[in-house]
Structure formats: C-alpha cells, structure tokens
Amino acid sequence: xxxxxxxxxxxxxxxxxxxxxxxxxxxxxxxxxxxxxxxxxxxxxxxxxxxxxxxxxxxxxxxxxxxxxxxxxxxxxxxxxxxxxxxxxxxxxxxxxxxxxxxxxxxxxxxxxxxxxxxxxxxxxxxxxxxxxxxxxxxxxxxxxxxxxxxxxxxxxxxxxxxxxxxxxxxxxxxxxxxxxxxxxxxxxxxxxxxxxxxxxxxxxxxxxxxxxxxxxxxxxxxxxxxxxxxxxxxxxxxxxxxxxxxxxxxxxxxxxxxxxxxxxxxxxxxxxxxxxxxxxxxxxxxxxxxxxxxxxxxxxxxxxxxxxxxxxxxxxxxxxxxxxxxxxxxxxxxxxxxxxxxxxxxxxxxxxxxxxxxxxxxxxx
Amino acid sequence: xxxxxxxxxxxxxxxxxxxxxxxxxxxxxxxxxxxxxxxxxxxxxxxxxxxxxxxxxxxxxxxxxxxxxxxxxxxxxxxxxxxxxxxxxxxxxxxxxxxxxxxxxxxxxxxxxxxxxxxxxxxxxxxxxxxxxxxxxxxxxxxxxxxxxxxxxxxxxxxxxxxxxxxxxxxxxxxxxxxxxxxxxxxxxxxxxxxxxxxxxxxxxxxxxxx
Numbered sequence: 001x002x003x004x005x006x007x008x009x010x011x012x013x014x015x016x017x018x019x020x021x022x023x024x025x026x027x028x029x030x031x032x033x034x035x036x037x038x039x040x041x042x043x044x045x046x047x048x049x050x051x052x053x054x055x056x057x058x059x060x061x062x063x064x065x066x067x068x069x070x071x072x073x074x075x076x077x078x079x080x081x082x083x084x085x086x087x088x089x090x091x092x093x094x095x096x097x098x099x100x101x102x103x104x105x106x107x108x109x110x111x112x113x114x115x116x117x118x119x120x121x122x123x124x125x126x127x128x129x130x131x132x133x134x135x136x137x138x139x140x141x142x143x144x145x146x147x148x149x150x151x152x153x154x155x156x157x158x159x160x161x162x163x164x165x166x167x168x169x170x171x172x173x174x175x176x177x178x179x180x181x182x183x184x185x186x187x188x189x190x191x192x193x194x195x196x197x198x199x200x201x202x203x204x205x206x207x208x209x210x211x212x213x214x215x216x217x218x219x220x221x222x223x224x225x226x227x228x229x230x231x232x233x234x235x236x237x238x239x240x241x242x243x244x245x246x247x248x249x250x251x252x253x254x255x256x257x258x259x260x261x262x263x264x265x266x267x268x269x270x271x272x273x274x275x276x277x278x279x280x281x282x283x284x285x286x287x288x289x290x291x292x293x294x295x296x297x298x299x300x301x302x303x304x305x306x307x308x309x310x311x312x313x314x315x316x317x318x319x320x321x322x323x324x325x326x327x328x329x330x331x332x333x334x335x336x337x338x339x340x341x342x343x344x345x346x347x348x349x350x351x352x353x354x355x356x357x358x359x360x361x362x363x364x365x366x
Numbered sequence: 367x368x369x370x371x372x373x374x375x376x377x378x379x380x381x382x383x384x385x386x387x388x389x390x391x392x393x394x395x396x397x398x399x400x401x402x403x404x405x406x407x408x409x410x411x412x413x414x415x416x417x418x419x420x421x422x423x424x425x426x427x428x429x430x431x432x433x434x435x436x437x438x439x440x441x442x443x444x445x446x447x448x449x450x451x452x453x454x455x456x457x458x459x460x461x462x463x464x465x466x467x468x469x470x471x472x473x474x475x476x477x478x479x480x481x482x483x484x485x486x487x488x489x490x491x492x493x494x495x496x497x498x499x500x501x502x503x504x505x506x507x508x509x510x511x512x513x514x515x516x517x518x519x520x521x522x523x524x525x526x527x528x529x530x531x532x533x534x535x536x537x538x539x540x541x542x543x544x545x546x547x548x549x550x551x552x553x554x555x556x557x558x559x560x561x562x563x564x565x566x567x568x569x570x571x572x573x574x575x576x577x
Binding site: 107112174179219224225303 | 434491
C-alpha cells in the first residue's frame, strides 16, 4: 500500500517524473461562467456571471469562495491562479490595461489586443512595465482558502505573449520577426524581466509552480519557425526557467497546438512539464514516449468536443484510456486539453475528475 | 515578361514592399495587365508559399510578410484593375462568426484567395448570421468562408449556413479554424474544410468547380 500523499506532494512527484500514489488532477483555468455552472452542483448560493476584471472586490471574493468550494468538493490536487488586472473601458467593446494595451472584449473568449503602447524600439524606454504587487489577490486568497496541501500554480503570460500584447497584436510581432529584429530583442528583454519579477513575487505569495502561458503553436505547426523560436524566444525561456528553479518552483509550459517542431527545445530549456497536449494536434502516446524521463505530460482530456458535447460515459472512457497510456511510470498530471470554458458541460468535468480517481491509482493496471 | 513575372514572385516571397511597388509599376508601364501580373507573377508565388506552409516548411511570419507585400502590389494595380474592368475569378464572402473576435487566420485565408484571383468581401470579425445573409443577398458570392477560433463559437457556423441556405439552398461554404474538423464540417453541411490557409484555396476551388 502506497503512502497517501497531499495534493501538492502528488503534483510535485509527478513533475519530478515519478509515480505518486495516484494520478494528480489539475486544471489551468475554469472560467467565470463555468465556475457558476459547476458551483450549482455543490451549492444554491451562486453569483451572476460576470468577468472577473469587471467585478468589485466583494464580487471577486464571492467568486473565489465558490471556486474554492468547487475545488475542495472535487478534491483537485493543483489549482491555478492568474493576475487580476483591472482594465479601463475605453469604448463599447474596448478596454485598456495599465500598461497601455487596448483589448477588444468578447463574451465568448479572452480579450484580444488590438493596439499596444510599443510601435517602435524607442517606445520601450518609456514603458513602465513591471508587475504590480496589487494584482496577486487571486493567488493570495486561494492560498488562504485552499491551504498549502494543494499545489498552487500561478499562470504568467510568457515573453512571446507579453511582447505581442505590447505590440497590440500577434501579427505585428510576427511581422517584426521578419522586419525589425532589434525591436523583437528589445521586447524579449523587457518582457523576460517582467516575467522574472512576476514569478519571484508569486513565489513570495505561495506559488509552487509557474505555468508560462501564451500559445506558440496552432493546430498543424508552430506559429514561428523552429529557427525563429531558437533565436527570439529560447534563450529567454532558458533564463526564465533557470531563475524559476532558483526560486524553488517548477515550471510548466502551456501552449495550444502542435508543438512537435520545438518540443525538444522546450525540454532543453528545462520546462518540468508540457501542457495541455491537445488531442487534435499531438498524439498522447507519442508525446509520452518522447518525453518519458525528461518532462511531465499535463492535460489531454479533450475540451473541444468531448467535454462540451460528449456523454459522461464517453468522458469516463477517455480518462481511462488516457491514464492507461500516459500515467504508467509517472510524470503525468491529468487536466482538460486547455481549460473549462463555458461550452464544457459541468457534469462532464465532474465525471472527468471522478474517473481520474477511479482509474488513477498507482500502480496503473488498466 | 517571364523574367519580370519571376522577379515579382521572388520579391513577393522576399517581402520587399518597395521593390514590389516598383516592379508592379514597371510591369504595368510595359503593358502587362493586372490579370497577368496576378496570375503569372503573384499567384504562383503565393501557391508555392501556401504549399510550403501546409507542409510545415513555411511559417506565419513568412505568410504575413507576403500578405503585406502582396497588398502593396494590389494597391498599385487597383486603378488599372478598375479601368480595365478585370473580372475576378470568383467572389468570396468571408468572416469570423459571431462571438469570435480573432482575425489572423481569417486574414491569411483572405490573402490566399486574393492571391488566387478571387474577389474577397471581408465582413471582418464577430459577424452575425443576419449580416452574412445581408451581404450574401447583395453580393451573390460563389463561396462563403467562415472562420472560428473558439469551441464556444463554432456552433455559429451552422447557424450561418442554415440562415443563408434558407435563402439559397445551393450556397457553398468553406469552414476553418482551430476547433473545426472535417467531421464537424460534414455535420453542419459545409461543402469543404481546410485545416490551414495554405490548403484553403485548393478546397475552395474544388467546391466551386474551378481550377
């Protein structure tokens, strides 16, 4: 009989590429509408749906209390928090953050940057681009309500994402890759410094794992060429991950899409885990075989079709199959293939977590 | 002529905006028609780039640079196109469906179709089914392209298809975007699905029966 571990120990053991007592359960993001919909399964006291950056403090606390309740009821081993950065409305569907990026807001997904404060390399010196200690309320609150027996992941946009946010669009930065390398490097420097300061503060507030978010790939390949990744991002990733490890935290890379062209590079820079291994883009068996003994695999339960449109039985079978493939030998943390967005049926997510318990006990005999 | 066309294609791929403006002006001055510039110079280059993109040998920065460069050439040709009354190969209505505000994929598809000689009417992002229908009424396009990046919005594609088909049961649709699959495209009654911008033109041509 294996010793029963805490959620945090379970996560850390998986990120150390070992077998814990059972497959750890984690979720990178549960969006506001999903919190409300899931919450209804556990309490009658749920708030109206609202975007967290539009909430006042009291409303934010109500949401975070409900999220804590859900995670405790489900018994998740790792939880993820983010910066809460208030944005000022500057138009019907537009809002600007404190760093000067204007976003197009959407009810269906994340805000999309449409205008940034950096038009040329000269603008970088004018930027006041530092993490704000006041933006860690979610991490601080969840550390209090959830305690230290769960692993606290803190999600920080990585340098690629921060760079294109400052430029006001990913297409602008990708054009810079071809037209203005000086600007690309200057942005990489200032955003890497931001990330280092941000993760150090997160550690101070109780984070155990940093999840560097920001997609580097789409369905069929990487957004940039592997050579461009190696030139414009990889050295900064290396610096960031070393710094993260020095601070005593693990680092997980989140990116949608097909990461195969740069997967070895991500391992080489020292990421402890790769999330979320979208089943439409990468085969979990191949990824597990490739990463075994080098980096943990995090994710893979399809949130594009299975969790939104599948049945509870189909979810159960998918979890069983994924655990059978990815869990033996350790180094696997189960989660959805991105996040629990409003399209996911709450009963399917609950079924996913229950199935992870049912099939995830080590040694895996499925 | 052939040398000039090759040079236009190479310049497009190199992303040299100033050079392509100059070469386009020179070609027009030498009596080359915009149609010839498009079909013999720009289109082959775009097609080869699209194929390399689909094979994973070219990446978004190269596509974006080519798009910017092609736009510059098209702007130079615009007065001649208007004067000459050059008929497009076909007309396409394009947009990202309601609720979705992503446009990079849609813009790349637009560029590839324009490069292939289509007139593309871009309705932009967050386009309601009613607006697609209104534009369909007005433009009577040969093809409608629907884009979506979010799982939460792909249901809108079916709504657009149903709305337009009530008006024209023969309307043709191509769909694409991160959450879209061939199975989903079949389910909602789309005529075709392209996994990336590079393959979209080939699928679009097949749908409308052009080469």
